[in-house]
Amino acid sequence: MKLYNYFRSSASFRVRIAMALKGLSYEYLPVHLARGDHKLPAYADIAAEGLVPLLELDDGTRLTQSMAIIEYLDETHPEPPLLPSDALGRARVRALSQIVACEIHPINNLRVLKYLVRELKVDEEPKNTWYRHWVRSGLEAFEKQLAAGPTGRYCHGDTPTLADCLLVPQIFNGQRFNVSFDGLTHTMRVFDNCMAHPAFQAAEPKACPDFEA
Template identity: 75%
Template sequence: MKLYNYFRSSASFRVRIALNLKGLAYDYLPVHLAKGEQKQAAFANVTSEGLVPVLELDDGRRLTQSMAIIEYLDETHPQPALLPADAPGRARVRALAQIVACEIHPLNNLRVLKYLAHELKVDEDAKNGWYRHWVRLGLQAYEAQLAARPGTFSHGDAPTLADCCLVPQIFNARRFDCDLSGLPRTLAAFDACMALDAFQRAQPSACPDAE
Protein backbone atom coordinates (compact mmCIF):
# COMPACT_ATOMS: atom_id res chain seq x y z
CA MET A 1 0.00 0.00 0.00
CA LYS A 2 0.97 3.62 -0.49
CA LEU A 3 -0.04 6.53 1.72
CA TYR A 4 -0.08 10.00 0.26
CA ASN A 5 0.15 12.25 3.28
CA TYR A 6 1.70 15.27 4.97
CA PHE A 7 3.59 14.97 8.24
CA ARG A 8 1.63 17.76 9.98
CA SER A 9 -1.78 16.79 8.61
CA SER A 10 -3.85 15.51 11.53
CA ALA A 11 -6.00 13.47 9.13
CA SER A 12 -2.86 11.81 7.76
CA PHE A 13 -1.57 11.28 11.29
CA ARG A 14 -4.81 9.40 12.13
CA VAL A 15 -4.28 6.97 9.30
CA ARG A 16 -0.60 6.44 10.13
CA ILE A 17 -1.65 5.48 13.66
CA ALA A 18 -4.24 3.02 12.38
CA LEU A 19 -1.80 1.42 9.95
CA ASN A 20 0.76 1.04 12.73
CA LEU A 21 -1.77 -0.42 15.16
CA LYS A 22 -2.74 -2.96 12.50
CA GLY A 23 0.91 -3.75 11.80
CA LEU A 24 0.50 -2.90 8.11
CA ALA A 25 3.45 -1.85 5.99
CA TYR A 26 3.06 1.04 3.54
CA ASP A 27 5.12 3.33 1.34
CA TYR A 28 5.19 6.91 2.65
CA LEU A 29 4.54 9.41 -0.15
CA PRO A 30 4.81 13.02 1.08
CA VAL A 31 2.57 15.78 -0.25
CA HIS A 32 3.67 19.12 1.23
CA LEU A 33 0.48 21.05 1.90
CA ALA A 34 2.17 24.25 3.06
CA LYS A 35 4.03 24.41 -0.27
CA GLY A 36 0.85 23.75 -2.26
CA GLU A 37 1.90 20.38 -3.67
CA GLN A 38 -1.70 19.17 -3.30
CA LYS A 39 -2.68 21.66 -6.03
CA GLN A 40 -0.17 20.39 -8.59
CA ALA A 41 -1.20 18.32 -11.59
CA ALA A 42 0.63 15.22 -10.38
CA PHE A 43 -1.52 15.03 -7.27
CA ALA A 44 -4.69 15.94 -9.16
CA ASN A 45 -4.20 12.67 -11.00
CA VAL A 46 -4.24 10.87 -7.64
CA THR A 47 -7.42 12.45 -6.24
CA SER A 48 -9.86 15.10 -7.41
CA GLU A 49 -10.36 16.22 -3.81
CA GLY A 50 -6.91 17.77 -3.53
CA LEU A 51 -6.61 16.56 0.05
CA VAL A 52 -4.56 14.10 2.07
CA PRO A 53 -4.54 11.35 3.11
CA VAL A 54 -5.02 9.05 0.16
CA LEU A 55 -4.42 5.33 0.66
CA GLU A 56 -3.56 3.45 -2.52
CA LEU A 57 -4.25 -0.25 -2.20
CA ASP A 58 -2.16 -3.04 -3.67
CA ASP A 59 -4.56 -3.32 -6.62
CA GLY A 60 -4.27 0.42 -7.41
CA ARG A 61 -7.61 1.51 -5.99
CA ARG A 62 -7.42 4.70 -3.96
CA LEU A 63 -9.31 5.54 -0.80
CA THR A 64 -9.82 9.07 0.51
CA GLN A 65 -11.04 10.65 3.76
CA SER A 66 -9.28 9.51 6.92
CA MET A 67 -12.34 8.20 8.73
CA ALA A 68 -13.40 6.07 5.77
CA ILE A 69 -9.84 4.79 5.34
CA ILE A 70 -9.56 3.77 9.00
CA GLU A 71 -12.91 1.98 8.97
CA TYR A 72 -11.84 0.19 5.76
CA LEU A 73 -8.66 -0.96 7.50
CA ASP A 74 -10.67 -2.14 10.48
CA GLU A 75 -13.03 -4.14 8.27
CA THR A 76 -10.29 -5.74 6.18
CA HIS A 77 -7.80 -6.28 9.03
CA PRO A 78 -10.03 -6.88 12.06
CA GLN A 79 -7.31 -7.34 14.68
CA PRO A 80 -6.69 -5.40 16.76
CA ALA A 81 -10.18 -3.94 16.49
CA LEU A 82 -10.51 -0.15 16.44
CA LEU A 83 -14.25 -0.30 17.03
CA PRO A 84 -15.95 -2.18 19.88
CA ALA A 85 -17.90 -5.37 19.31
CA ASP A 86 -21.14 -3.95 20.71
CA ALA A 87 -23.33 -1.47 18.82
CA PRO A 88 -23.58 1.10 21.67
CA GLY A 89 -19.80 0.97 22.05
CA ARG A 90 -19.26 1.52 18.34
CA ALA A 91 -21.65 4.47 18.44
CA ARG A 92 -19.80 5.99 21.39
CA VAL A 93 -16.39 5.60 19.76
CA ARG A 94 -17.64 7.07 16.48
CA ALA A 95 -19.18 9.99 18.39
CA LEU A 96 -15.91 10.68 20.19
CA ALA A 97 -13.99 10.49 16.92
CA GLN A 98 -16.46 12.86 15.28
CA ILE A 99 -16.07 15.46 18.03
CA VAL A 100 -12.55 15.82 16.67
CA ALA A 101 -13.03 15.00 13.00
CA CYS A 102 -16.32 16.87 12.45
CA GLU A 103 -16.54 19.54 15.16
CA ILE A 104 -12.92 20.69 15.66
CA HIS A 105 -10.82 19.81 12.63
CA PRO A 106 -12.92 21.26 9.76
CA LEU A 107 -12.83 24.72 11.34
CA ASN A 108 -9.09 24.65 11.92
CA ASN A 109 -7.44 22.82 9.04
CA LEU A 110 -4.76 24.49 6.93
CA ARG A 111 -6.96 25.66 4.07
CA VAL A 112 -9.41 27.31 6.49
CA LEU A 113 -6.61 29.08 8.33
CA LYS A 114 -5.16 30.27 5.02
CA TYR A 115 -8.57 31.57 3.94
CA LEU A 116 -8.93 33.49 7.19
CA ALA A 117 -5.52 35.08 6.70
CA HIS A 118 -5.42 35.68 2.93
CA GLU A 119 -9.04 36.25 1.94
CA LEU A 120 -10.62 37.66 5.10
CA LYS A 121 -7.42 39.48 6.15
CA VAL A 122 -7.59 38.19 9.71
CA ASP A 123 -4.39 39.00 11.59
CA GLU A 124 -2.22 36.34 13.22
CA ASP A 125 -3.51 36.89 16.76
CA ALA A 126 -7.15 36.71 15.69
CA LYS A 127 -6.49 33.62 13.55
CA ASN A 128 -4.82 31.84 16.46
CA GLY A 129 -7.66 32.93 18.74
CA TRP A 130 -10.12 31.34 16.30
CA TYR A 131 -8.11 28.12 16.34
CA ARG A 132 -7.85 27.96 20.11
CA HIS A 133 -11.54 28.72 20.64
CA TRP A 134 -12.78 25.77 18.58
CA VAL A 135 -10.16 23.38 19.95
CA ARG A 136 -11.03 24.28 23.53
CA LEU A 137 -14.78 23.96 22.94
CA GLY A 138 -14.43 20.57 21.25
CA LEU A 139 -12.03 19.11 23.79
CA GLN A 140 -14.25 20.20 26.65
CA ALA A 141 -17.04 18.18 25.05
CA TYR A 142 -14.64 15.25 24.63
CA GLU A 143 -13.65 15.48 28.29
CA ALA A 144 -17.27 15.44 29.41
CA GLN A 145 -17.84 12.22 27.49
CA LEU A 146 -14.76 10.55 28.96
CA ALA A 147 -15.63 11.63 32.49
CA ALA A 148 -18.86 9.63 32.26
CA ARG A 149 -17.06 6.32 31.74
CA PRO A 150 -13.77 5.02 33.17
CA GLY A 151 -11.03 3.54 31.03
CA THR A 152 -7.34 3.82 30.25
CA PHE A 153 -7.98 5.06 26.70
CA SER A 154 -10.89 7.01 25.25
CA HIS A 155 -13.08 3.91 25.37
CA GLY A 156 -11.96 1.09 27.62
CA ASP A 157 -8.49 -0.32 27.94
CA ALA A 158 -7.36 -0.47 24.31
CA PRO A 159 -6.94 2.25 21.69
CA THR A 160 -9.80 2.81 19.27
CA LEU A 161 -10.78 5.00 16.34
CA ALA A 162 -11.41 7.76 18.87
CA ASP A 163 -7.79 7.72 20.00
CA CYS A 164 -6.59 7.78 16.38
CA CYS A 165 -8.38 11.14 16.14
CA LEU A 166 -7.60 12.49 19.60
CA VAL A 167 -3.83 12.17 19.54
CA PRO A 168 -3.21 14.29 16.40
CA GLN A 169 -5.59 16.93 17.74
CA ILE A 170 -3.65 17.19 20.99
CA PHE A 171 -0.40 17.51 19.03
CA ASN A 172 -1.87 20.37 17.03
CA ALA A 173 -3.39 21.98 20.11
CA ARG A 174 0.00 22.07 21.78
CA ARG A 175 1.63 23.47 18.65
CA PHE A 176 -0.85 26.36 18.71
CA ASP A 177 -0.49 26.83 22.49
CA CYS A 178 -4.11 25.98 23.24
CA ASP A 179 -5.42 25.91 26.80
CA LEU A 180 -5.56 22.25 27.81
CA SER A 181 -6.29 22.81 31.48
CA GLY A 182 -9.17 20.96 33.09
CA LEU A 183 -8.96 17.99 30.70
CA PRO A 184 -7.52 15.25 32.94
CA ARG A 185 -9.23 12.23 31.34
CA THR A 186 -8.51 13.43 27.83
CA LEU A 187 -4.84 13.99 28.55
CA ALA A 188 -4.61 10.68 30.40
CA ALA A 189 -5.93 8.91 27.31
CA PHE A 190 -3.41 10.83 25.19
CA ASP A 191 -0.56 9.79 27.49
CA ALA A 192 -1.69 6.15 27.40
CA CYS A 193 -1.61 6.28 23.61
CA MET A 194 1.81 7.88 23.45
CA ALA A 195 3.22 5.07 25.59
CA LEU A 196 2.57 2.78 22.60
CA ASP A 197 5.05 2.33 19.76
CA ALA A 198 2.32 2.60 17.10
CA PHE A 199 1.56 6.17 18.15
CA GLN A 200 5.18 7.15 18.62
CA ARG A 201 6.13 6.00 15.12
CA ALA A 202 3.20 7.90 13.60
CA GLN A 203 3.93 11.30 15.13
CA PRO A 204 5.05 14.14 12.85
CA SER A 205 8.65 14.27 14.06
CA ALA A 206 9.08 10.60 13.07
CA CYS A 207 8.01 11.20 9.46
CA PRO A 208 10.59 11.28 6.65
CA ASP A 209 9.36 14.69 5.46
CA ALA A 210 9.38 16.28 8.94
CA GLU A 211 10.91 19.74 9.06
Protein backbone atom coordinates in the same frame (compact mmCIF):
# COMPACT_ATOMS: atom_id res chain seq x y z
CA MET B 1 -0.08 -0.03 -0.19
CA LYS B 2 0.86 3.60 -0.73
CA LEU B 3 -0.08 6.37 1.68
CA TYR B 4 -0.03 9.92 0.42
CA ASN B 5 0.26 12.19 3.42
CA TYR B 6 1.84 15.22 5.02
CA PHE B 7 3.71 14.92 8.30
CA ARG B 8 1.78 17.81 9.90
CA SER B 9 -1.66 16.77 8.65
CA SER B 10 -3.72 15.51 11.57
CA ALA B 11 -5.92 13.50 9.20
CA SER B 12 -2.84 11.73 7.82
CA PHE B 13 -1.55 11.20 11.35
CA ARG B 14 -4.81 9.38 12.20
CA VAL B 15 -4.27 6.85 9.43
CA ARG B 16 -0.60 6.36 10.30
CA ILE B 17 -1.64 5.50 13.87
CA ALA B 18 -4.22 2.99 12.68
CA MET B 19 -1.74 1.33 10.33
CA ALA B 20 0.89 1.17 13.05
CA LEU B 21 -1.58 -0.37 15.51
CA LYS B 22 -2.36 -3.05 12.94
CA GLY B 23 1.25 -3.58 11.96
CA LEU B 24 0.61 -2.69 8.31
CA SER B 25 3.46 -1.60 6.08
CA TYR B 26 3.10 0.99 3.35
CA GLU B 27 5.07 3.26 1.06
CA TYR B 28 5.14 6.80 2.43
CA LEU B 29 4.51 9.40 -0.28
CA PRO B 30 4.77 13.00 0.99
CA VAL B 31 2.45 15.74 -0.22
CA HIS B 32 3.60 19.05 1.28
CA LEU B 33 0.39 20.98 1.90
CA ALA B 34 2.06 24.18 3.07
CA ARG B 35 3.94 24.42 -0.24
CA GLY B 36 0.82 23.61 -2.25
CA ASP B 37 1.90 20.18 -3.54
CA HIS B 38 -1.72 19.00 -3.31
CA LYS B 39 -2.68 21.48 -6.04
CA LEU B 40 -0.11 20.24 -8.54
CA PRO B 41 -1.36 17.97 -11.35
CA ALA B 42 0.73 15.03 -10.15
CA TYR B 43 -1.49 14.80 -7.06
CA ALA B 44 -4.62 16.75 -7.97
CA ASP B 45 -5.26 14.40 -10.89
CA ILE B 46 -5.57 11.39 -8.57
CA ALA B 47 -7.13 13.03 -5.49
CA ALA B 48 -10.70 14.21 -6.07
CA GLU B 49 -10.76 16.36 -2.94
CA GLY B 50 -7.17 17.51 -3.34
CA LEU B 51 -6.51 16.61 0.28
CA VAL B 52 -4.52 14.09 2.30
CA PRO B 53 -4.52 11.32 3.27
CA LEU B 54 -5.05 9.14 0.24
CA LEU B 55 -4.49 5.40 0.51
CA GLU B 56 -3.72 3.54 -2.71
CA LEU B 57 -4.30 -0.20 -2.46
CA ASP B 58 -2.16 -2.82 -4.17
CA ASP B 59 -4.69 -3.10 -7.01
CA GLY B 60 -4.62 0.66 -7.63
CA THR B 61 -7.89 1.47 -5.86
CA ARG B 62 -7.68 4.81 -4.09
CA LEU B 63 -9.42 5.66 -0.83
CA THR B 64 -9.83 9.11 0.73
CA GLN B 65 -11.12 10.60 4.00
CA SER B 66 -9.28 9.42 7.10
CA MET B 67 -12.19 7.87 8.99
CA ALA B 68 -13.35 5.96 5.91
CA ILE B 69 -9.80 4.70 5.36
CA ILE B 70 -9.44 3.60 8.98
CA GLU B 71 -12.78 1.78 8.99
CA TYR B 72 -11.81 0.06 5.72
CA LEU B 73 -8.55 -1.07 7.30
CA ASP B 74 -10.44 -2.26 10.36
CA GLU B 75 -12.77 -4.38 8.23
CA THR B 76 -10.03 -5.84 6.04
CA HIS B 77 -7.43 -6.26 8.79
CA PRO B 78 -9.61 -6.88 11.86
CA GLU B 79 -6.84 -7.47 14.43
CA PRO B 80 -6.53 -5.60 16.65
CA PRO B 81 -10.04 -4.14 16.29
CA LEU B 82 -10.42 -0.37 16.43
CA LEU B 83 -14.16 -0.49 17.05
CA PRO B 84 -15.88 -2.31 19.94
CA SER B 85 -17.83 -5.50 19.32
CA ASP B 86 -21.10 -4.09 20.69
CA ALA B 87 -23.36 -1.60 18.92
CA LEU B 88 -23.45 0.88 21.82
CA GLY B 89 -19.68 0.81 22.11
CA ARG B 90 -19.26 1.43 18.38
CA ALA B 91 -21.70 4.33 18.56
CA ARG B 92 -19.78 5.90 21.45
CA VAL B 93 -16.40 5.52 19.77
CA ARG B 94 -17.74 6.98 16.53
CA ALA B 95 -19.31 9.89 18.41
CA LEU B 96 -16.02 10.67 20.14
CA SER B 97 -14.23 10.45 16.80
CA GLN B 98 -16.71 12.76 15.14
CA ILE B 99 -16.26 15.43 17.82
CA VAL B 100 -12.76 15.76 16.41
CA ALA B 101 -13.41 15.00 12.74
CA CYS B 102 -16.68 16.94 12.34
CA GLU B 103 -16.76 19.58 15.08
CA ILE B 104 -13.14 20.63 15.67
CA HIS B 105 -11.03 19.88 12.62
CA PRO B 106 -13.08 21.27 9.69
CA ILE B 107 -13.00 24.89 10.91
CA ASN B 108 -9.37 24.81 11.98
CA ASN B 109 -7.49 23.01 9.24
CA LEU B 110 -4.79 24.61 7.10
CA ARG B 111 -6.97 25.76 4.21
CA VAL B 112 -9.44 27.47 6.57
CA LEU B 113 -6.67 29.25 8.45
CA LYS B 114 -5.10 30.38 5.16
CA TYR B 115 -8.48 31.69 3.98
CA LEU B 116 -8.86 33.71 7.17
CA VAL B 117 -5.48 35.34 6.56
CA ARG B 118 -5.40 35.76 2.78
CA GLU B 119 -9.00 36.48 1.81
CA LEU B 120 -10.47 37.90 5.02
CA LYS B 121 -7.26 39.70 6.03
CA VAL B 122 -7.34 38.37 9.60
CA ASP B 123 -4.14 39.10 11.49
CA GLU B 124 -2.02 36.29 12.92
CA GLU B 125 -3.04 36.60 16.57
CA PRO B 126 -6.82 36.82 15.93
CA LYS B 127 -6.42 33.78 13.65
CA ASN B 128 -4.69 31.89 16.44
CA THR B 129 -7.36 33.02 18.91
CA TRP B 130 -9.99 31.58 16.53
CA TYR B 131 -8.10 28.30 16.42
CA ARG B 132 -7.65 28.04 20.17
CA HIS B 133 -11.31 28.87 20.88
CA TRP B 134 -12.79 26.17 18.67
CA VAL B 135 -10.27 23.48 19.62
CA ARG B 136 -10.75 24.14 23.31
CA SER B 137 -14.55 24.18 22.94
CA GLY B 138 -14.51 20.85 21.12
CA LEU B 139 -12.14 19.24 23.59
CA GLU B 140 -14.34 20.33 26.47
CA ALA B 141 -17.18 18.37 24.87
CA PHE B 142 -14.80 15.44 24.36
CA GLU B 143 -13.84 15.61 28.04
CA LYS B 144 -17.49 15.44 29.13
CA GLN B 145 -18.04 12.36 26.98
CA LEU B 146 -14.98 10.66 28.46
CA ALA B 147 -16.09 11.54 31.99
CA ALA B 148 -19.45 9.87 31.34
CA GLY B 149 -17.61 6.60 30.59
CA PRO B 150 -16.86 3.84 30.02
CA THR B 151 -13.32 5.17 29.76
CA GLY B 152 -10.28 3.11 30.72
CA ARG B 153 -6.64 3.62 29.81
CA TYR B 154 -7.86 4.82 26.44
CA CYS B 155 -10.97 6.60 25.18
CA HIS B 156 -13.13 3.48 25.40
CA GLY B 157 -11.71 0.77 27.60
CA ASP B 158 -8.16 -0.48 27.86
CA THR B 159 -7.25 -0.91 24.19
CA PRO B 160 -6.86 1.83 21.56
CA THR B 161 -9.83 2.55 19.30
CA LEU B 162 -10.71 4.81 16.41
CA ALA B 163 -11.35 7.59 18.93
CA ASP B 164 -7.73 7.48 20.14
CA CYS B 165 -6.53 7.65 16.53
CA LEU B 166 -8.50 10.90 16.19
CA LEU B 167 -7.70 12.43 19.57
CA VAL B 168 -3.91 12.25 19.53
CA PRO B 169 -3.31 14.26 16.32
CA GLN B 170 -5.72 16.94 17.52
CA ILE B 171 -3.77 17.32 20.76
CA PHE B 172 -0.52 17.55 18.78
CA ASN B 173 -1.94 20.36 16.67
CA GLY B 174 -3.38 22.07 19.73
CA GLN B 175 0.05 22.05 21.32
CA ARG B 176 1.49 23.86 18.29
CA PHE B 177 -1.04 26.67 18.78
CA ASN B 178 -0.72 26.81 22.57
CA VAL B 179 -4.24 25.63 23.29
CA SER B 180 -4.91 25.38 27.02
CA PHE B 181 -5.58 21.82 28.16
CA ASP B 182 -6.18 22.82 31.78
CA GLY B 183 -8.98 20.85 33.39
CA LEU B 184 -9.16 18.26 30.59
CA THR B 185 -8.16 15.54 33.05
CA HIS B 186 -9.53 12.47 31.29
CA THR B 187 -8.55 13.70 27.84
CA MET B 188 -4.93 14.35 28.72
CA ARG B 189 -4.61 11.15 30.74
CA VAL B 190 -5.76 9.21 27.67
CA PHE B 191 -3.37 11.19 25.48
CA ASP B 192 -0.44 10.39 27.76
CA ASN B 193 -1.35 6.69 27.74
CA CYS B 194 -1.53 6.74 23.95
CA MET B 195 1.88 8.36 23.65
CA ALA B 196 3.39 5.62 25.81
CA HIS B 197 2.23 3.11 23.16
CA PRO B 198 4.84 2.22 20.49
CA ALA B 199 2.33 2.49 17.62
CA PHE B 200 1.49 6.09 18.45
CA GLN B 201 5.17 6.92 18.79
CA ALA B 202 5.95 5.35 15.41
CA ALA B 203 3.23 7.43 13.74
CA GLU B 204 4.02 10.85 15.17
CA PRO B 205 5.21 13.65 12.88
CA LYS B 206 8.87 13.57 13.88
CA ALA B 207 9.04 9.93 12.73
CA CYS B 208 7.94 10.87 9.19
CA PRO B 209 10.56 11.05 6.40
CA ASP B 210 9.33 14.53 5.37
CA PHE B 211 9.40 15.95 8.90
CA GLU B 212 10.45 19.57 9.30
CA ALA B 213 10.95 21.04 12.76
